[in-house]
Amino acid sequence: xxxxxxxxxxxxxxxxxxxxxxxxxxxxxxxxxxxxxxxxxxxxxxxxxxxxxxxxxxxxxxxxxxxxxxxxxxxxxxxxxxxxxxxxxxxxxxxxxxxxxxxxxxxxxxxxxxxxxxxxxxxxxxxxxxxxxxxxxxxxxxxxxxxxxxxxxxxxxxxxxxxxxxxxxxxxxxxxxxxxxxxxxxxxxxxxxxxxxxxxxxxxxxxxxxxxxxxxxxxxxxxxxxxxxxxxxxxxxxxxxxxxxxxxxxxxxxxxxxxxxxxxxxxxxxxxxxxxxxxxxxxxxxxxxxxxxxxxxxxxxxxxxxxxxxxxxxxxxxxxxxxxxxxxxxxxxxxxxxxxxxxxxxxxxxxxxxxxxxxxxxxxxxxxxxxxxxxxxxxxxxxxxxxxxxxxxxxxxxxxxxxxxxxxxxxxxxxxxxxxxxxxxxxxxxxx
Ligand code: ATP
Ligand code: MG
Numbered sequence: 001x002x003x004x005x006x007x008x009x010x011x012x013x014x015x016x017x018x019x020x021x022x023x024x025x026x027x028x029x030x031x032x033x034x035x036x037x038x039x040x041x042x043x044x045x046x047x048x049x050x051x052x053x054x055x056x057x058x059x060x061x062x063x064x065x066x067x068x069x070x071x072x073x074x075x076x077x078x079x080x081x082x083x084x085x086x087x088x089x090x091x092x093x094x095x096x097x098x099x100x101x102x103x104x105x106x107x108x109x110x111x112x113x114x115x116x117x118x119x120x121x122x123x124x125x126x127x128x129x130x131x132x133x134x135x136x137x138x139x140x141x142x143x144x145x146x147x148x149x150x151x152x153x154x155x156x157x158x159x160x161x162x163x164x165x166x167x168x169x170x171x172x173x174x175x176x177x178x179x180x181x182x183x184x185x186x187x188x189x190x191x192x193x194x195x196x197x198x199x200x201x202x203x204x205x206x207x208x209x210x211x212x213x214x215x216x217x218x219x220x221x222x223x224x225x226x227x228x229x230x231x232x233x234x235x236x237x238x239x240x241x242x243x244x245x246x247x248x249x250x251x252x253x254x255x256x257x258x259x260x261x262x263x264x265x266x267x268x269x270x271x272x273x274x275x276x277x278x279x280x281x282x283x284x285x286x287x288x289x290x291x292x293x294x295x296x297x298x299x300x301x302x303x304x305x306x307x308x309x310x311x312x313x314x315x316x317x318x319x320x321x322x323x324x325x326x327x328x329x330x331x332x333x334x335x336x337x338x339x340x341x342x343x344x345x346x347x348x349x350x351x352x353x354x355x356x357x358x359x360x361x362x363x364x365x366x367x368x369x370x371x372x373x374x375x376x377x378x379x380x381x382x383x384x385x386x387x388x389x390x391x392x393x394x395x396x397x398x399x400x401x402x403x404x405x406x407x408x409x410x411x412x413x414x415x416x417x418x419x420x421x422x423x424x425x426x427x428x429x430x431x432x
Contacts, residue, residue, distance in 0.1 A: 011126070011127075012120060012126065013117075013118070013120035013125045013126025013127065014125065014126055014127040015125060015127070015313075019331065021316070023328050023329060023330065023331055024316050024319065024320065024325050024328050025312065025316060027325075027327075027328045027329070028158065028312060028315055028316060028319070029111065029131070029312075031154065031157050031158055032109075032111065032131045032154065032310075033109070033111075035150060035153055035154050035157060036109040036131075036133055036150070039107070039146065039147075039150050040107050041107040041108060041109040041133050041135075042107065042108060042109070043108070043109055043110065043111075044091060044094060044095075044108040044109070044110050045110065045112070046084070046087065046090040046091060046093075046094050046110065047084075047090070048083060048084055048112070048113065048115075049081050049082070049083060049084070050081070050082060050084055050089070050090055050093065051079070051080070051081065051082070052070070052072050052080040052081060052082040053080075054082075054089050054090070054093055054298070055070060055082055055084070055085060055086075055089055057089075057297060057298060058088070058089035058092070058264075058266055058294060058297065058298055059085070059086070059089065059264050059265060059266070060206065060264065060265030060266070061205075062202065062205040062206040062209070062265075063206070063209070063263055063264060063265055064263055065085050065086070065116060065263065065264065068117070069085060069116040069117045069118055070082050070083075070085055070115075070116070070117070071083040071085075071115045071116075071117060083115035084114055084115065085114055085115060085116045086114055086130070086132075086264070086309060087110050087112075087114065087130055087132045087134075087309060088132065088134060088264075088266070088291070088294070088307055088309070089294075089298070091108055091110060091132075091134050091307075092134070092294060092295055092298050092300065092305070093298060095108070095136065095295075095300075096295065096298060096299060096300040101136050101137070101295055101300055101301065101303045102301060103137075103301075104136075104137060105135075105136060105137035105138060106134075106135070106136045106137060107133070107134075107135045107136075108133060108134050108135075109131070109132065109133040109134075110131075110132055110133070111129070111130070111131045111132070111312075112129065112130070113127050113128070113129050114127070114128055114129070114130050115127055116128075121281075121282070122279070122280060122281075122282060122317070123279050123280070123281075123282030123311070123313065123314050123317055124282050125313060128311055128312075128313050129311070129312040129313060130309040130310065130311060130312065131309070131310050131312055132288075132307060132308060132309035132310070133147070133150075133307055133308065134305060134306070134307035135147060135305065135306050135307065136295065136303050136304070136305045137303055137304065138304060138306070139292060139304040140239075140242075141239050141240075141242040141243040141246065141270070142242075142246065143306050144239075144243045144269075144270045144290060144306055145242075145243055145246035145247055145250065147288075147306055147307075147308065148166070148243075148247060148252065148272060149247075149250050149252065151274060151286055151308065151310075152166075152250075152252050154286075154310075155274070158315070158319060158324065159319075159322075159324045160276075160315075160318060160319065160322060160324060163276050163277075163278050163318070163322060164274045164275065164276045164285065165253070165254075165255060165274070165275055165276075166252065166253065166254040166255065166272060166273075166274055167254065167255050167256075167257040167260050167272060167273045167274075167275060168243075168244075168247075168254040168255065168256055168257065168260070168270070168271075168272050169256065169257050169258060169259075169260040169261075169270075169271050169272070170228075170229070170232070170236060170239070170240040170269055170270055170271070171228065171261065171262075171267055171268055171269060171270075171271055171289070172228055172229075172231060172232050172236045172268065172269065173233070173235070173236055173268055173269070174268060174293060176228070176231045176232055176233060176236060177208070177228070177231075177268070179231050180208075180226065180228045180230075180231040181207055181208065183226045183231070184207050184208070184210075184211075184225060184226055185203060185204075185207050187225050187226055188203045188207060188210060188221075188225075189203070191221045194217060194218070194220070194221035195210070195218055195221060196213070196215050196217070196218055198213070198215075199213050199215070199218050206265070208228075208261050209261065209263075210222070211225075211259050211261050212259065212261050212263070227258060228258065229258065236269060239269055239270070240269070240270070243270060254272075260272075260273060262287065262289065266291045266293070266294040266297070267289040267290060267291055268289075268290055268291065268292050268293060269289070269290040269292070270289050270290045270306070271287075271288070271289035271290070272287070272288060272289060272308070273286065273287040274286040274287070274310075276318060278318055278321055278322060279314055279317060279318055279321075282314060284311075284314075285310055285311060285314045285315055285318065286308055286309070286310035286311075287308060287309065287310075288306070288307050288308020288309060289306070289307075289308070290304070290305070290306045291305045291306070291307070292304040292305065329432075330367075330387075330388030330389065330390070331367065331387070331388055332367050332368075332369045332387040332388055332389040333366050333367045333368065333389055333390055333391070333428060333431045333432065334366065334367070334368050334369070334389055334390065334391050334392070334393050334428060334431065335368075335369050335371065335383065335384035335387050335389040335391075335392045335393070335410075336352055336355075336356055336368060336369065336370045336371060336392075336393045336395065337371055337377070337380040337381065337384060337392050337393065337394045337395070338352040338370065338371050338380070338395055338396075339376075339377060339380070339394065339395065339396035339397070340352075340396070340397070341397075347400065348395055348396060348397060348400050351395065351400055352370060352395045353370060355395070355405075355421060355424075356368050356370050358421075359424055359425055359428055362425040362428075363425050363428045363429050363432070365432050366428040366429070366431065366432060368393075368428070369387055369389065371383060371384075377394075380392075381408075384408075384410060385410055389410060390409070390410060390411055390431050391407055391408065391409055391410060391427070391431070392407070392408040392410055393405045393406075393407060393424065394406040394407075394408060399418075402418075403420060403421055404418045404419055404420050404421065405418070405419055405421065405424060406418055407419055407427065
């Protein structure tokens with residue numbers, strides 16, 4: 001049989017992130033981490049694989065994620081495992097397992113890949129990355145407001161606050177939702193002939209999700225349906241009013257959206273989404289809310305919780321399309337051009353390497369790339385330009401004799417200049 005060496009391709013919907021993009025990711029990640037820390041959140045890292053039961057029990061059996069999107073497999077012991085489709089369930093599992101929620105308040109953030117078997121398209125992938133955070137132990141709306149303020153700060157810091165809007169809703173308590181559910185099912189039953197197959201099925205299993213249907217004829221049948229807010233008691237109303245007032249006081253604008261029910265079953269009271277029109281169909285960049293029953297549902301002591309997750313790919317796409325990536329730092333600040341004679345151990349070369357080491361000691365945050373492999377000025381300048389560096393530092397026989405380097409500015413009109421070796425650190429610091 002002939003041997004065929006085909007190139008193995010990536011798995012559909014799972015992307016490589018190449019160096020030309022990783023610097024944008026790193027910028028985004030550093031803003032996310034810094035802002036989360038500035039509100040007292042600490043990082044937690046969970047495994048990527050969990051027991052399948054964890055997600056069934058938390059996200060809900062009758063949700064898109066559990067019904068059709070999970071990567072579930074039996075391992076070699078026959079245990080059913082799942083690649084995590086989201087972070088909240090894992091975070092609570094870990095916190096419960098280590099006793100972190102017992103009569104305590106906690107604030108965690110996490111970041112990493114999530115897996116859902118969806119139809120890949122712009123902004124929707126099978127492996128994607130979320131940054132999420134969860135706060136436990138506080139049932140009052142000051143927490144809801146503070147976390148929404150945190151998200152709002154993220155958009156300001158990333159320069160996209162003019163391109164996102166906040167949608168807000170309350171899902172009430174579990175009891176209020178149960179009463180509403182009955183009324184909604186009664187309403188839908190009378191109009192069953194106007195529903196599509198998905199909605200007919202959901203009407204019995206998870207009727208609130210029918211409200212979320214994208215089908216126009218289902219939406220038409222829903223005009224005049226009972227409203228969840230009609231079933232709210234005082235506590236829910238006060239919680240939501242307080243939240244709205246706090247957001248008003250913080251100058252955060254929002255739109256009330258009664259149709260916002262979220263695709264995961266565990267939410268109660270506050271739910272929110274940040275949406276943008278600059279990404280086409282995949283317009284939600286960040287979503288979350290309150291989940292006061294989930295910790296108990298996963299076997300822990302009853303503990304209120306509030307959290308959100310944002311999609312990093314969608315943020316990166318948005319930043320790129322809005323051209324908000326100009327301030328992203330290139331991988332290299334300075335490229336050292338070495339014009340010695342041919343011998344590899346020429347004095348120029350040895351000095352160049354010693355100088356680079358010295359500058360790295362002096363300015364640890366700087367990124368200095370030394371040219372390797374020889375070549376003339378033209379070739380090395382080409383490399384310097386390609387590296388993305390701001391400046392080229394040139395060291396030749398002449399410079400060595402005078403104990404200085406020639407600085408060539410690669411990104412502007414600035415004239416070249418000469419700098420004594422011990423002045424270079426100052427220049428490098430100014431580039432960071
Ligand atoms: P969508 O409305 O896009 O289906 P969702 O309601 O399923 O999102 P969540 O489970 O709340 O999303 O996840 C939070 C965020 O994670 C989303 O707002 C989105 O930015 C991102 N996200 C979710 N699914 C994907 C995916 N398949 N690919 C890329 N990003 C995703
Ligand atoms: Mg989804």
